[in-house]
Amino acid sequence: MTTSPVTLQQVADRAQVSRSAASFALSGRPGVSESTRSRVLAIAAELGYSPNRTAQNLRSSRTGIVAVYLPKDVSVLSYYMEATFGIIDEAELSDHTVTFVPHSAESAARLRADGVIILDPTLDDPVIPRLLELGLPVISGEEMPQESAQLTGTVTSDHAGSTEEILDAFAAAGAHSPAIISPEERMSWSMTIEDAYRKWCGDHGVETRIESASLDGMSETTRRATKRLLESGEVDAILALTDGSVLTVVTSAASHGRTLGTDLLVAAAVDSPVLGYMDPPVTAVDLRPREFGRACMRLLTRALDSSDSRGDGRAPHAEGIQTAATSAEETDALQQSVETHVIHRDSTAGPLHRPRSTDSTTPPATPEERS
């Protein structure tokens, strides 16, 4: 039934040349006449030849696999799925297969891959050191919270900038007391947002109010944090960092007598398809996860290319001064940032009508009520 794939040998035979000549012709290397080259190319195309990746991998001692590691307990955040598909987009170009690393230290240790992309590395995640020990190129999506010499490259987003923009929007819409809900897990991006928030509050003479929630979708922790904020008469705007926490805020606002966009402003630090269709739609930061994933993979591809042109890992007999200079150059290059932008939706439209303090029994405003 299935016709077995065409091999290089078959192409060579048909072209009446040796296997090596055919290989040279196809890879565009010198050592073969122009007429032979075009003949081989034509025959390869005719037969539908495509090199066996496994054989190539064996020869070059590669696997053709790129491993992606996600934070544990995220099953909601569509950000990661989008980012993964971005990685796949780019990996296709260099014929790499993308796979996930399971959340166990053992499977990380026996991981077979050419490189690793860690998305949102979490402080104290026991798997991450194992991944770094592998000696493979590692790209970090968002900064590593812990210092790491082995890191190959980093892709970041401008979380500080978008946080400022959202807090400014809150203020412009009439909110004076913004709070944030941040994940318990220590990740660089959330800490960056917390810092930006504290700075903004300092600059504007506002007290900070940070609640923490767990990362795994929605938990009791998240609900309680939300409740505390909604019952506080003070807080009139909430920036929620995760998918889970923003949904909790939105769905429980009404039962606390709050109306989004009217007496409570809400924004999300990470956009998600659901937010645009909430009622009202929720302002959020578009981190362009697909582009972010692509950027990670591009950096990794660069690292993989350069690591085989020079020492190929088996013969790492460095050339003294040269290596140092080259690697410094590369370290600089392997840092990249992805543009983001805030999508302003109705949940921060304002102007804000401040809720009556401590009165949580107020019935929700009906659509007819307008000021």
Add this chain to the structure above:
Amino acid sequence: MTTSPVTLQQVADRAQVSRSAASFALSGRPGVSESTRSRVLAIAAELGYSPNRTAQNLRSSRTGIVAVYLPKDVSVLSYYMEATFGIIDEAELSDHTVTFVPHSAESAARLRADGVIILDPTLDDPVIPRLLELGLPVISGEEMPQESAQLTGTVTSDHAGSTEEILDAFAAAGAHSPAIISPEERMSWSMTIEDAYRKWCGDHGVETRIESASLDGMSETTRRATKRLLESGEVDAILALTDGSVLTVVTSAASHGRTLGTDLLVAAAVDSPVLGYMDPPVTAVDLRPREFGRACMRLLTRALDSSDSRGDGRAPHAEGIQTAATSAEETDALQQSVETHVIHRDSTAGPLHRPRSTDSTTPPATPEERS
């Protein structure tokens, strides 16, 4: 820096035997004395030998890759992410790497994999025929909507049963006019639910009310469908098939003067972490996606094992009658079902207070009101 991995040759040298003897010893095949075997095993363990998968793959003309294909435009449904991790769990046992198939016909055509798992195959998806043409074993997670001879196995869930259970729960809580929101995309599971719904309505003398929504999280289609249902004075219970549609219903209920669990019952055909933390929590069907993914991979593993013990694809010289019998036997075996169960939460608690028809300004009933 990175110490190169131990090869079989090194183990053999150390044990003073040939490479083949070492291979026999390690693979547990006969032809080597017990003393030699244990010596080789000990040395292999000591050196931390682990066979090079790429070399094994080359020899056995395999890739070690299992490809997973998801419906297009799903980035919210955490079901798929969970199912994928279930596939990965099981794939680890047989040393397979799991990857996603991009949503393009070309990349599907040049896919390198040992087998394919299609989750929720959608009717008219142009990529699916390409995947079936590959001649690889294909497992379908939920029934294929179109007939396909090439299909190797199918894993299903009891959607009809859970639908009945939910509709019964609606009725028990006092609802008499349940509606469903189903995705536009034709998938076997959603059609099964629609059929079960129609049957239930027939059996109970209730008129059917089916709205359709798009699968990609939440769209204008979904919002309009939701609006129609909520504005209808008739409908007092909604079974939403997708993550997106259930969230739309939940978040927009209040602005239509409806209170979940009190004058409107809501349930989801697919559970998601968010639903348990909505306010009130939403009843949903736990499809046990992780177990479902595992079951898919187990079926695939079985198919892969049997395909290499018999004709290995390169020498498909069938043995007439025998083959037909064997393949029929296998077709029977490669059908499996995963148990599911309904998680009853407050959104269907009832007893239901029917809203006054066409009066959408009714204030929500307070908790004190009881019938």
Add this chain to the structure above:
DNA sequence: CACCAATACTAAATCGGTTTAGTGACATGC
């Protein structure tokens, strides 16, 4: 004409396993 170099190619090694075909030693049967 002899010598060297470049060209265009082929033969063979290589990657790291698995598997088949052989081989020598020893035991058994007739």
Add this chain to the structure above:
DNA sequence: GCATGTCACTAAACCGATTTAGTATTGGTG
């Protein structure tokens, strides 16, 4: 005593590419 068989193992082929080393053929130069 010789054919036959079994056991434990080795040599070599093989998977399908890449890459190095080697070989004719040609051309140019002193």
